[in-house]
Amino acid sequence: MALIITDECINCDVCEPECPNNAISQGEEIYVIDPNLCTQCVGHYDEPQCQQVCPVDCIPLDPAHQETHDELYQKYLIITGKSA
Ligand code: SF4
Ligand code: SF4
Numbered sequence: 001m002a003l004i005i006t007d008e009c010i011n012c013d014v015c016e017p018e019c020p021n022n023a024i025s026q027g028e029e030i031y032v033i034d035p036n037l038c039t040q041c042v043g044h045y046d047e048p049q050c051q052q053v054c055p056v057d058c059i060p061l062d063p064a065h066q067e068t069h070d071e072l073y074q075k076y077l078i079i080t081g082k083s084a
Pocket of ligand 2: 005008009010011012013014015016031053054055056057058059
């Protein structure tokens with residue numbers, strides 16, 4: 001499941017550099033996560049790094065993008081060019 005940034009985001013920019021997949025960018029009003037690039041940090045870290053650093057706790061799971069751990073890992077392999 002990808003994560004999503006809610007409108008409680010205060011545009012602090014802390015999360016963007018922490019994302020190992022470069023999935024976070026500045027949107028029109030708040031920061032946004034590209035669900036095609038977010039692996040919930042699977043493959044890189046045990047915990048979603050953006051959630052760890054967000055000072056207002058506004059990055060929940062996105063129910064619109066349901067994925068299993070295995071699907072997230074496959075996405076990680078494709079993004080990093082490690083899939084056969
Ligand atoms: S959970 Fe990980 S991969 Fe997804 S946006 Fe946050 S830092 Fe990036
Ligand atoms: S860390 Fe949280 S408040 Fe800061 S830009 Fe990212 S989502 Fe927004």
